[in-house]
Amino acid sequence: MKTFLMICVALSFTFSAFTKERRDLLQKEATEINLQQSLVKNFADLGFPDYYNRDFWNNLPVEIRNEYIAEAEKADSYNWPVVKATDYLEIIRSGDRRQEVYAAPRAALTSLVMGELAEGKGRFIDQIINGVWYYSEQTWWGWSAHLPTPSGLPDIKNPSIDLGVGEIANILSWTWFLFKDEFNKIHPLISTRLKDEIMYKAVLPYYNRSDFWWQGLDGSREVNNWNPWTNHNMLTAILILEDDQAKKISGVEKVVKSLDQFVNIYPNDGGCDEGPSYWGRAGASLYQCLDLLKRATNGQFDIYESQLIKNMGSYVYKAYIEYPYFINFADADATTGGRPQIIYSYGKDINDPVMQKFGAFLAKKQNWGAEIPDGKIDEQLMQLMHLKEIENAEAENALIFDFWLPDLQVAGARDKANSSEGFFFAAKGGHNAESHNHNDLGSCVLYFNGKPCLIDIGRETYTAKTFSSRRYEIWTMQSQYHNLPKINGVDQKDGREFVATNSAFTADAKKATFSTDIFKAYPEQAQVKKWVRSYTLERGKRFVISDNYELKKVVAPSTLNFVTSCKVTEITPGTLKLEGEGFALNIAFNPKNLTPKIEVTTITDSGLKRYWSNVTRVVFTTNNQKNKGKNEIVITEN
Numbered sequence: 161m162k163t164f165l166m167i168c169v170a171l172s173f174t175f176s177a178f179t180k181e182r183r184d185l186l187q188k189e190a191t192e193i194n195l196q197q198s199l200v201k202n203f204a205d206l207g208f209p210d211y212y213n214r215d216f217w218n219n220l221p222v223e224i225r226n227e228y229i230a231e232a233e234k235a236d237s238y239n240w241p242v243v244k245a246t247d248y249l250e251i252i253r254s255g256d257r258r259q260e261v262y263a264a265p266r267a268a269l270t271s272l273v274m275g276e277l278a279e280g281k282g283r284f285i286d287q288i289i290n291g292v293w294y295y296s297e298q299t300w301w302g303w304s305a306h307l308p309t310p311s312g313l314p315d316i317k318n319p320s321i322d323l324g325v326g327e328i329a330n331i332l333s334w335t336w337f338l339f340k341d342e343f344n345k346i347h348p349l350i351s352t353r354l355k356d357e358i359m360y361k362a363v364l365p366y367y368n369r370s371d372f373w374w375q376g377l378d379g380s381r382e383v384n385n386w387n388p389w390t391n392h393n394m395l396t397a398i399l400i401l402e403d404d405q406a407k408k409i410s411g412v413e414k415v416v417k418s419l420d421q422f423v424n425i426y427p428n429d430g431g432c433d434e435g436p437s438y439w440g441r442a443g444a445s446l447y448q449c450l451d452l453l454k455r456a457t458n459g460q461f462d463i464y465e466s467q468l469i470k471n472m473g474s475y476v477y478k479a480y481i482e483y484p485y486f487i488n489f490a491d492a493d494a495t496t497g498g499r500p501q502i503i504y505s506y507g508k509d510i511n512d513p514v515m516q517k518f519g520a521f522l523a524k525k526q527n528w529g530a531e532i533p534d535g536k537i538d539e540q541l542m543q544l545m546h547l548k549e550i551e552n553a554e555a556e557n558a559l560i561f562d563f564w565l566p567d568l569q570v571a572g573a574r575d576k577a578n579s580s581e582g583f584f585f586a587a588k589g590g591h592n593a594e595s596h597n598h599n600d601l602g603s604c605v606l607y608f609n610g611k612p613c614l615i616d617i618g619r620e621t622y623t624a625k626t627f628s629s630r631r632y633e634i635w636t637m638q639s640q641y642h643n644l645p646k647i648n649g650v651d652q653k654d655g656r657e658f659v660a661t662n663s664a665f666t667a668d669a670k671k672a673t674f675s676t677d678i679f680k681a682y683p684e685q686a687q688v689k690k691w692v693r694s695y696t697l698e699r700g701k702r703f704v705i706s707d708n709y710e711l712k713k714v715v716a717p718s719t720l721n722f723v724t725s726c727k728v729t730e731i732t733p734g735t736l737k738l739e740g741e742g743f744a745l746n747i748a749f750n751p752k753n754l755t756p757k758i759e760v761t762t763i764t765d766s767g768l769k770r771y772w773s774n775v776t777r778v779v780f781t782t783n784n785q786k787n788k789g790k791n792e793i794v795i796t797e798n
Contacts, residue, residue, distance in 0.1 A: 574697075613725075
C-alpha cells in the first residue's frame with residue numbers, strides 16, 4: 161500500500177482521450193436524487209468515528225493502538241521545519257523536486273492525530289496544535305514542481321490548488337473536525353485560524369476558479385488522476401468546513417461536474433493507461449469520491465450499477481500478475497501492495513466477488529489487523545472501520561486466465577487459471593501520447609512462476625526533466641529499452657499520431673495470442689511499411705515472439721531488443737539461458753538471422769532499485785536483412 165501513497169508526483173501528462181462521450185453519470189445521478197435536498201448539513205452525520213467515540217478507539221486491537229501511540233511519541237518531539245525559499249527554487253535550479261521537505265511534516269501530523277485518537281488522553285494535543293499552526297503559517301501547501309508560475313516561488317496573492325494543497329487541506333480539515341473543541345479549550349484562535357487558512361488556501365480558490373487544468377471545466381486540457389485525487393480532497397474539505405448549506409451544495413455540485421470530466425474520457429473497457437499503481441489515485445480515488453457522496457446523501461447517490469464504473473474497478477485485478485507484481489506499462493510501479501480496503505469495498509459495492517476477495521487477499525498479505533494502516537487520516541479511518549469485516553472476509557488471489565481491454569489495447573494471459581505456475585504475459589498497443597507515456601507500443605512483459613523474466617524497467621525517480629520536453633532523452637522512456645525492435649536504426653516516436661494499428665487478442669483453453677502492427681509508431685526515417693509484432697502463449701508449453709515486417713528500404717540493420725532482470729548466458733549458437741528467481745528458461749532463435757549481444761546495466765536510481773538490482777538488455781541484430789522478412793523467438797522452460 162505504501163507504494164501507492166508514494167505517488168506524490170507532478171503528473172502533468174493528461175489522461176489520453178478514448179472517448180468524448182458526454183456520459184455525465186454523476187451529474188445525472190445528482191439530478192435524479194435531488195442533491196440539493198439530499199445533501200446532509202452536518203458532517204458528523206456521515207458516521208465516521210470521532211475523538212469522543214472512545215468505545216471505537218479503545219476496542220481497536222491492542223497491537224494497533226500501541227503502535228499508533230508509539231509513532232505519536234516519536235513525533236511528539238518533531239521540530240517543525242521551515243520550508244525555505246531555496247527548497248522551492250531547487251526545482252528550477254537543479255530539477256530536484258524536494259518531496260521530502262513536504263512529506264516529513266505531513267507524516268508527523270498524521271502520526272500525532274492517529275496517536276491521540278488511539279490514546280485519548282490529550283498528551284499529543286499541544287504538538288498537534290504546533291502542527292496546524294505550522295501549516296497555517298505557510299505560504300502554500302503544494303509541491304514545487306506544481307507551481308503555477310515559472311518563478312519557482314509561490315505567490316500568496318494567487319492561491320492555487322495542486323495535489324499537495326489538496327492532500328494537506330484534507331488532513332487539516334479532518335484535524336479541525338476531530339479536535340476543534342479540544343483546541344478551543346486551549347485558545348479559540350487555533351481552530352478559527354486553521355479553518356480560515358484551509359478556506360483561503362483551498363476551498364475558496366476551488367469555489368472561485370474553474371481554470372485549474374485538473375478540474376477539466378474550462379476545456380483547456382484533458383484530465384488524469386489529478387482530477388479524482390484532488391476532487392476527493394476538496395470534497396472532504398467542503399463537507400467538513402462549509403457552514404453555508406447553499407455554498408456547500410454549490411461546491412459539491414462543482415465537484416460532481418468536475419468528476420464527470422474524468423469519467424467522460426475513460427475508455428468503456430475501464431482500462432487505466434496510467435497503470436495499476438496509478439489506478440490507486442485514479443479509479444480508486446474516484447471510488448473514494450463516490451463513497452463519500454453516498455455517505456453524504458444518506459445512501460442515495462449510487463452509480464455502482466454502471467458498467468463503466470464496474471469496469472474501472474475490475475481493471476486492478478486484470479492488471480495483476482502475482483503478489484506483489486502488477487503490469488507496469490508507462491510510469492507504473494512493478495510491485496505494489498494495492499489498496500486493500502478500497503479494492504474490497506469497491507468490489508463489494510459493484511457486486512464483483514473476484515475484486516472483493518482480492519481486496520481481502522491483499523489485506524492478509526499486509527498483516528491486516530496487526531499493523532497500523534497507511535494513508536491520510538480519512539484513509540486510515542476507513543481501514544479501521546472495516547478492520548473486522550475484511551479480516552473475517554473470504555480471501556482469494558485474483559489469478560484470472562486471460563483478459564482483453566480493447567479500448568486500452570492491453571491483453572494478458574497465463575498458463576493456468578487460478579495459478580501463477582508457468583508463464584504469464586501481457587502486451588500492449590495504444591498510442592504514444594498516453595498518460596505517463598513511454599514509447600512502448602507493442603511491448604510485453606513475461607513472468608514465470610510469478611517472477612519477472614522479460615520486464616518493463618519502469619521509470620526513474622521523478623525530476624523536472626521527467627515532465628518536460630526532454631522526457632524522451634531518459635533511457636527508460638525509449639522504445640529500445642523496452643521489448644521492441646529498433647527499425648532501420650530508428651526508435652519509436654512520441655505523439656498522438658504514433659499509434660499501433662489492428663491490435664487484436666484471441667484466447668482459448670490451449671492458446672492466447674496478441675498481435676499489433678506497430679509501423680505507425682515509428683517516424684518516416686524508419687522506412688517501415690509493416691511490422692506486425694505477435695505474442696503467442698501456447699499454454700503449458702512455450703511463449704513465442706514473432707515479427708512479420710516489410711520495409712520500404714533497408715537503411716541500417718534493425719535490432720530486436722529484450723530487457724530482463726534475469727542472468728543471461730549464451731549456451732550455444734541459437735540458444736540463450738535466462739536464470740531468474742527460482743527458474744531457468746531457454747531462448748531459442750535462428751543464429752543465421754539474428755546475432756545477440758548481451759548488455760548489463762547496474763541500477764543506481766533509488767526508485768528503480770526498489771525492483772531491480774541490475775537489468776540486462778539482449779540486442780539481436782538482424783543479419784542480411786531484406787525488405788521483407790520474419791523473425792521468431794521461442795522461450796521454453798529449461
